[in-house]
Amino acid sequence: MIRDDALASLPVRGALPALREALDGHGTAVLVAPPGTGKTTLVPLALAGLLGEGPERRVIVAEPRRIAARAAARRMAWLLGEKPGESVGHTVRGERVVGRHTRVEVVTTGVLVQRLQRDQELAGVDVVVLDECHERHLDADTAAAFLWDVRQALRPELRLVAASATTDAQGWARLLGGAPVVEARGTAYPVETVWAPPVRPVRPPHGMRVDPALLTHVASVVRRALAEREGDVLCFLPGVGEIARVAGQLGGLGEVEVLQVHGRAPAAVQDAVLLPGKRRRVVLATSVAESSLTVPGVRVVVDSGLAREPRVDHARGLSALTTVRASQAAGRQRAGRAGREAPGAVYRCWAEAEDARLPRFPSPEIKVADLTAFALQVACWGDPDASGLALLDGPPGGAMAAAREVLAAVGAVDSVGRATERGVRLSRVGVHPRLARALLDSVPFTGADRAAEVVALLSEEAPREYGDDLAGALRRARRGGDAYSSRWRTEVRRLRAAVSGVSDKAAEAETPAGLSEEQRAGLVAALAFPERVARADGGSYLMVSGTRADVGAGSALHGAQWVAVAVADRPVGKGHARVQSGAVVDEDVARLAAGALLDERDEVRWDGGDVVARRVERLGAVELAVRALKDADPGLVRDALLDGLRREGFGLLRWSAEAGALRQRLAFLRLHVGAPWPDVSDDALHARVEEWLEPELGRARRRADLARIDAGQALARLLPWASGEAGRLDELAPERMTVPSGSRIRIDYSRPEQPVLAVKLQEMFGLQESPRVAGVPLLVHLLSPAGRPAAVTADLASFWRDGYRGVRAELRGRYPKHPWPEDPAGAEPTRHTNARLRR
Structure with missing residues (x-):
C-alpha cells in the first residue's frame, strides 16, 4: 500500500509539474531542491509512473555512494509499501537487488559508467537521474558526459535530470544543452549557528593527520550539545579513524547511544541509523550523511569542519585521501540536517571569522584525483x-x-x-585498472582464488587492526566475522567470476619456484604497483620508482630484503614515504612483477671526481648487479668528461700562466670590441666545446687525461683566424706595455671591465695621459718603492696635478734614495734610485 501521507509531506511534489514539462519539452532538466524535500525518493517514483500519474517509464537513479544507493532504494520501496527488489531495486558493486517488474533502479555512478560501456544505448531505460551531482565525484562527471553523448548521438529521447541540493545550476544547465532549471522550495526549519572554536590553537590538517586536540574538542562540543539541546546529535568527521577516536572519548553518556556511520560500517548499523531510535542518539558520520541520507530525530549538528578529498603525488607515484577544510557548500549541507524535522542548531568547531575564507565548493575530483x-x-x-x-x-x-x-x-x-x-x-573488471591488471596477470601464477582474494583486499582499505602485512591481513579476512570480511568475501566472489576462463595453470617457464603464501600475495600487489617493488637499502626501502619508504619498527615487513608496497603515504615533515600495506617477496618475484622496468646498460658518468664506467642491471632505480666496464663507449666517456667539466669547471684542464692570461685578454676584447672576438665564459665554452677542445677531449678517458690538456693551446683555436683579426691580438690586448722608463710591464686583464697596470710611480714620470688598450684607459696602480700601491688612477694628468703632492709628502721621507721631483709630469722617468742616477 502506497504511503500517501508520507509522500504528500514531501515538498518537492510542488515542482513535479514543472519538471515533467521540462523533460517533455527539452528532454533534460536541472533540479535544485533543498535537503529533505524528497528529490531522491519522490521524483524517481513520479517519473516512473509508480504514483498513479503519468506514463510508465523505467528510471535509473545514480548515487555517488553505495550506502546512499541502498538507502534510497529501501526508502522508495517503503513509500510504495513494497520490499526492495519489486518496483524499486538497487545495484551496487557486488550486490544486485532487482526483479522482473523493477521500474526504478538505484545504482552507484561507478555501476552506471560500467553499464554505459557495455550498453551505450541503455536499452529499455527512459530516464536517468544523476543525484547529488554537486559532490563532483569523478564517476558522476564521467557518467554525465557519457549520457550526454548517448542522447546526442543514439538516444535523443533519453531524458536526463541533474539533481542536487546545492550546485552550479547554470553550469549543469549549459552542460545539458541549455536545460531548464527547476527549483523546489523546501520547508526546512530554522537552524541556529553556534560558533564553537577550540580555546587553544590546533594544528591544521596535513595529509591524513588530524590534530588529536581538535578531536578532543569535537567530543567536548558533542557533550555540550547534548546538555544544551534536545534531540539526536549528528557529528561530521573526516574519516573512519577520527570517528573511532571521538567515539572512544564519548564514554559514560548513560542512555545515549553512539553510532558510527561510514561506507565500511556494517549494514545493520547503516539500517539502524535511518530508522527512528528508541533512545537518544549521537551519530558520528563522514560526509556520506551530508546529502543523500536522512537521519530521523536529528535536531543538532556538530561540524568538525573537515573533509577528505583524493590527491595524487605524481612525482612519487603515490595517491591517497587527504584531510582538507570542508567547503562552504558542505557546511550548508551539514547544517541543513539539523532543520529537516524541527528547528535545530549547528555547532561549528571553528571561528566565525574563518568561515568566509573557506572554499565555496569542494574540489572537483577530476582536478585533484588519480x-x-x-x-x-x-x-x-x-x-x-x-x-x-x-x-x-x-x-x-x-x-x-x-x-x-x-x-x-x-x-x-x-x-x-x-x-x-x-x-x-x-x-570491465570494476576495479582500478592497476588492480584489474594484477587480477588478470597473476592468475597463472597464484590461481584465480588467490588472485581474487588479494585484489579484493586491495580494492577497499582494510581496518587498521588488520596490520600492514598483506599476507597477515589476508589470513585475518578469511577467518574474520566483521563487516569488512563480509564485504571482502562478496567482492572475492565477484572478482572470481570476472576472471573465469583465465588459466589457473602456472606458467612453468616463468613462475618462480615454490611461491609461499606471502610471496603470492606480494606478487599480486607487485603486479598492481610494479613501481613500488622495493629493496632494503641503508635502513629504508628504495622503490624501483626511486621513492624511499620506511616500515614501522614492529611491522612484520621489517627486516625483509624485498617488499611489494601496496599502500603508502608521506607523513608530515618526512622525506620518505611510509608503508601502510605490503608483502614480503624475493628478487625472483620482483623481477617477474616489475619485468617491464628491468634494464641492463652501460653506465658511464662523472662521479666522485672522475669517470666511472660500469655495466649495471637495474630494476628501475634499484641496482641488481654491477661490474666494471673496461672498454666503455667513447661517446659515453666523452659525455661523462663534459659533465665533469660542467660540474667542476674548466680548471680540470692544465692552465699555464700564459693560458690564463689569454682567456682574460679574450674576455676583455669580447666585452669592449665584440665580434669577432670569442665569448670565453664557461657557458659559451661549453656550447662550442667541439670547436676548441677537440681532438684532445676525444682522446681523454679520465680526469688525469683532462689535466694534461693544454688549455691555452686549445683556446687559441677560437681566435678569429678566418677573418685575419687574430693577428691583431697583441695590438689590441697586448700582454705587456712599455712604460716611460723603458720597462715592459705585464697588464692584468683579470677585471675585463678595466685592466690594471701595476708599475712603480717613478717609472711613469713624464707621461701626461693614462695609457690605453683597445681604447680603454688602464687603471694604473702606482707603486711605492716597496711595491705597494701608493695611488690608483685612470687619469694620470689629474693625479700629477692634484694627488701626487700628498703621496710625495708621505713617501719622500720613507724612501729618500728615490727621486721625488716637484714636477713629475716633466721629470725623467727611471727605474733606479738617486744614488744610482748620480753614478
Missing part, C-alpha cells in the same frame, strides 16, 4: 583525451599524461591512446 581509471574509461568510450566530452571541468594535462603512461605500461591503450582489447577487459 585519473588512471578515468583515462581508461574515456579511451574505451572512444575519446582518449576527453576533448569531446561534456565536462564541467576538463582533466589536467599532466594528470592525464601520467594516467596514459600507466595504461600504456599495462597494455591497456595503444600508442595513440586508444583502448586495446586488453584495456576493454580491464575496464
Whole structure:
C-alpha cells in the first residue's frame, strides 16, 4: 500500500509539474531542491509512473555512494509499501537487488559508467537521474558526459535530470544543452549557528593527520550539545579513524547511544541509523550523511569542519585521501540536517571569522584525483583525451599524461591512446585498472582464488587492526566475522567470476619456484604497483620508482630484503614515504612483477671526481648487479668528461700562466670590441666545446687525461683566424706595455671591465695621459718603492696635478734614495734610485 501521507509531506511534489514539462519539452532538466524535500525518493517514483500519474517509464537513479544507493532504494520501496527488489531495486558493486517488474533502479555512478560501456544505448531505460551531482565525484562527471553523448548521438529521447541540493545550476544547465532549471522550495526549519572554536590553537590538517586536540574538542562540543539541546546529535568527521577516536572519548553518556556511520560500517548499523531510535542518539558520520541520507530525530549538528578529498603525488607515484577544510557548500549541507524535522542548531568547531575564507565548493575530483581509471574509461568510450566530452571541468594535462603512461605500461591503450582489447577487459573488471591488471596477470601464477582474494583486499582499505602485512591481513579476512570480511568475501566472489576462463595453470617457464603464501600475495600487489617493488637499502626501502619508504619498527615487513608496497603515504615533515600495506617477496618475484622496468646498460658518468664506467642491471632505480666496464663507449666517456667539466669547471684542464692570461685578454676584447672576438665564459665554452677542445677531449678517458690538456693551446683555436683579426691580438690586448722608463710591464686583464697596470710611480714620470688598450684607459696602480700601491688612477694628468703632492709628502721621507721631483709630469722617468742616477 502506497504511503500517501508520507509522500504528500514531501515538498518537492510542488515542482513535479514543472519538471515533467521540462523533460517533455527539452528532454533534460536541472533540479535544485533543498535537503529533505524528497528529490531522491519522490521524483524517481513520479517519473516512473509508480504514483498513479503519468506514463510508465523505467528510471535509473545514480548515487555517488553505495550506502546512499541502498538507502534510497529501501526508502522508495517503503513509500510504495513494497520490499526492495519489486518496483524499486538497487545495484551496487557486488550486490544486485532487482526483479522482473523493477521500474526504478538505484545504482552507484561507478555501476552506471560500467553499464554505459557495455550498453551505450541503455536499452529499455527512459530516464536517468544523476543525484547529488554537486559532490563532483569523478564517476558522476564521467557518467554525465557519457549520457550526454548517448542522447546526442543514439538516444535523443533519453531524458536526463541533474539533481542536487546545492550546485552550479547554470553550469549543469549549459552542460545539458541549455536545460531548464527547476527549483523546489523546501520547508526546512530554522537552524541556529553556534560558533564553537577550540580555546587553544590546533594544528591544521596535513595529509591524513588530524590534530588529536581538535578531536578532543569535537567530543567536548558533542557533550555540550547534548546538555544544551534536545534531540539526536549528528557529528561530521573526516574519516573512519577520527570517528573511532571521538567515539572512544564519548564514554559514560548513560542512555545515549553512539553510532558510527561510514561506507565500511556494517549494514545493520547503516539500517539502524535511518530508522527512528528508541533512545537518544549521537551519530558520528563522514560526509556520506551530508546529502543523500536522512537521519530521523536529528535536531543538532556538530561540524568538525573537515573533509577528505583524493590527491595524487605524481612525482612519487603515490595517491591517497587527504584531510582538507570542508567547503562552504558542505557546511550548508551539514547544517541543513539539523532543520529537516524541527528547528535545530549547528555547532561549528571553528571561528566565525574563518568561515568566509573557506572554499565555496569542494574540489572537483577530476582536478585533484588519480585519473588512471578515468583515462581508461574515456579511451574505451572512444575519446582518449576527453576533448569531446561534456565536462564541467576538463582533466589536467599532466594528470592525464601520467594516467596514459600507466595504461600504456599495462597494455591497456595503444600508442595513440586508444583502448586495446586488453584495456576493454580491464575496464570491465570494476576495479582500478592497476588492480584489474594484477587480477588478470597473476592468475597463472597464484590461481584465480588467490588472485581474487588479494585484489579484493586491495580494492577497499582494510581496518587498521588488520596490520600492514598483506599476507597477515589476508589470513585475518578469511577467518574474520566483521563487516569488512563480509564485504571482502562478496567482492572475492565477484572478482572470481570476472576472471573465469583465465588459466589457473602456472606458467612453468616463468613462475618462480615454490611461491609461499606471502610471496603470492606480494606478487599480486607487485603486479598492481610494479613501481613500488622495493629493496632494503641503508635502513629504508628504495622503490624501483626511486621513492624511499620506511616500515614501522614492529611491522612484520621489517627486516625483509624485498617488499611489494601496496599502500603508502608521506607523513608530515618526512622525506620518505611510509608503508601502510605490503608483502614480503624475493628478487625472483620482483623481477617477474616489475619485468617491464628491468634494464641492463652501460653506465658511464662523472662521479666522485672522475669517470666511472660500469655495466649495471637495474630494476628501475634499484641496482641488481654491477661490474666494471673496461672498454666503455667513447661517446659515453666523452659525455661523462663534459659533465665533469660542467660540474667542476674548466680548471680540470692544465692552465699555464700564459693560458690564463689569454682567456682574460679574450674576455676583455669580447666585452669592449665584440665580434669577432670569442665569448670565453664557461657557458659559451661549453656550447662550442667541439670547436676548441677537440681532438684532445676525444682522446681523454679520465680526469688525469683532462689535466694534461693544454688549455691555452686549445683556446687559441677560437681566435678569429678566418677573418685575419687574430693577428691583431697583441695590438689590441697586448700582454705587456712599455712604460716611460723603458720597462715592459705585464697588464692584468683579470677585471675585463678595466685592466690594471701595476708599475712603480717613478717609472711613469713624464707621461701626461693614462695609457690605453683597445681604447680603454688602464687603471694604473702606482707603486711605492716597496711595491705597494701608493695611488690608483685612470687619469694620470689629474693625479700629477692634484694627488701626487700628498703621496710625495708621505713617501719622500720613507724612501729618500728615490727621486721625488716637484714636477713629475716633466721629470725623467727611471727605474733606479738617486744614488744610482748620480753614478
